[in-house]
Amino acid sequence: MTEPATARGARTRAALLVGARTVFERDGFTDARIADIASEAGCATGSFYTYFTSKEEILAAVLYDAQHDVMRPTLDVDAPDPFVALAEGHRRYFENYASNARLMLVLEEIAALDPTFRDVRRRRGEALARRTAEVIAALQERGVADPELDPYPTARALDGLVSHLAYYAFVLGEDMSVDELVATTNRIWRNALTLKSLEAS
């Protein structure tokens, strides 16, 4: 809402963000109370409204700070095996997801509750899929990937697979290590994308 004009204000705003994260992780979005966030931040209820207009707004700020949802598929053109770079990206994603697991649950909640957040999610999903699709197309051009695959829908599906695994592992508590997750993901991406005749040779 308003950017703090003094150092003191900046400190309070920062404290509110930290407090909000704590409360959201503990109680979820619906059950989080503004008063709790404020008291967690060590300030009066009213001070909350000096910096934020609503629970939604502070949650958006908390999620932004958490750098959530980062998955940036990269293609190392010169690498002998292009899937190594992709796997590294997935590892980073899983690790980040794991360390923000409670927050990711809150993200599910707000996405279910608020169309605005749902829109953000849709747009991010699209952006990621477009990027992934570019990688797939590049692999096809280099003769590595199956040219029959339609890059965009394939990207959608393979991206979804990753985030879904993360959700089951870290939110629902399925028993899978990051290594296992990376290995599984990598194997399937590789199999799904690779041109068969090529590999068979």
Added chain:
Amino acid sequence: MTEPATARGARTRAALLVGARTVFERDGFTDARIADIASEAGCATGSFYTYFTSKEEILAAVLYDAQHDVMRPTLDVDAPDPFVALAEGHRRYFENYASNARLMLVLEEIAALDPTFRDVRRRRGEALARRTAEVIAALQERGVADPELDPYPTARALDGLVSHLAYYAFVLGEDMSVDELVATTNRIWRNALTLKSLEAS
């Protein structure tokens, strides 16, 4: 809670279920009010408590009735192409998801809110993955599927891919038809599972 003893009671209970579905689809779980459900069902607020103890309980009943989440991978052993049966299963799943999209969003919401529902989801996910893993194992035994794949994690990932696509398509409103979804899914399952050298031949 209590099973209705009279025909009249059964009618009221049924009306409440219908009303609850309407209200949940319209307002989501958090914003649904017991009074609205009752009035939608054409009965008094108090009557709700004759048949249900809480919003969670009636939601569970509504979801049960909606037969949601059905995905039953089947393997037709004698079929020349085992993926046809799988694709049929996926089509059924997508179609069912599409016609219950609003309810699926409510399912996301309650899963985010309530650990009990989260548990149910986890158990169902596991059950489905076990079944899918059996299919994969059978395909490996018949020499169709890549023997290097670990059936259970692979099943987890491929199942997740399907439900994730459904969520993006029908809840977030991504523009994909059921045909496209089935095609994409099928292609990836096939590529991911199939033994390359085999197919290349």
Added chain:
Amino acid sequence: MTEPATARGARTRAALLVGARTVFERDGFTDARIADIASEAGCATGSFYTYFTSKEEILAAVLYDAQHDVMRPTLDVDAPDPFVALAEGHRRYFENYASNARLMLVLEEIAALDPTFRDVRRRRGEALARRTAEVIAALQERGVADPELDPYPTARALDGLVSHLAYYAFVLGEDMSVDELVATTNRIWRNALTLKSLEAS
């Protein structure tokens, strides 16, 4: 808002109206609290909202019940002195105003605060002025009143004079009895309206 369906409900609604009047008269509109109205009515805060949506709404109902603002100029055609009937009307108005003085102050307050109430006031003022104008026109026709007077603006002015006196006397506490008020009003109406040559004869 909702009409009570049971006798008990009707009783509660009535109690709220009585309580509201008490509280409004004691505290005015702005300082009246819903909780006070409810407790004055002997019911819980929440019950207020069963019957009314807002303080404005219950005030409108209270004012309606108080039959405020009644001024109905009548012309007794056969009477030798038509001003006697008018004076009786004014007396009734002053008496009614006196016994609702505190409420009249609240009416001033809400008219200053709320455009909706201001509109009602304007429409009532117009309706009254039209009626008064008819009386003036009738008097002109019978040769009693100065034909030069434009009935409607004159009516506006003379009506205003009456309500203004009432306000100063009963709200501001000017020291004037109802008799004095009626006498003053009557004298001025008579002088203002009467055709001079006629009376001079």
Added chain:
Amino acid sequence: MTEPATARGARTRAALLVGARTVFERDGFTDARIADIASEAGCATGSFYTYFTSKEEILAAVLYDAQHDVMRPTLDVDAPDPFVALAEGHRRYFENYASNARLMLVLEEIAALDPTFRDVRRRRGEALARRTAEVIAALQERGVADPELDPYPTARALDGLVSHLAYYAFVLGEDMSVDELVATTNRIWRNALTLKSLEAS
């Protein structure tokens, strides 16, 4: 409260008065916020309290500056028609009222809310009525006005008529021009005061 000691202080105080007028006219008294007044004046919230103790105080100052409520009946003894001077006074009053209409509404509001302001209003009404009564008495002495009229109550009534017309015209938005208002007022004052036999002659 405190008179500003420096030129800078005087400027801030003046800015607050201007800002307050703007805010009061826009939002009314109850809905005006100190913070808005300060920001409208281009200074910090806290600075308000350097010059004023309360919203009431600054409103009193704003109203004082607006020179509201000026109605000074004058009697030109030598004029052939004494009502011409009175009508001029009324015109000035209507014009002033028109250009301060929003503020006049705020005056109604604060008079309804605050007994102190009500008292001021009562005293001003009395002072004005005394002055008007003197004019009436002078007219009676010169044989122009009906000697039967009791000057003070008559003055009260005729004054009230004027301010009431102004309220309906400029606050409630009745469709009457200043000319019409002056004409109506003049006609009624003349009729009401003039000795009939005299004029008839």
Added chain:
DNA sequence: AATGAATGAGTTTTCATTCAT
């Protein structure tokens, strides 16, 4: 003098749940 952040009491409003009829 000015600033603008902090305070926290005060009110409205909602709604799951109970209960008398």
Added chain:
DNA sequence: AATGAATGAAAACTCATTCAT
């Protein structure tokens, strides 16, 4: 069984006023 009114705890939000800088 059904009714629908009553309950009252709970939470959001506002804003006059204070105060440290």
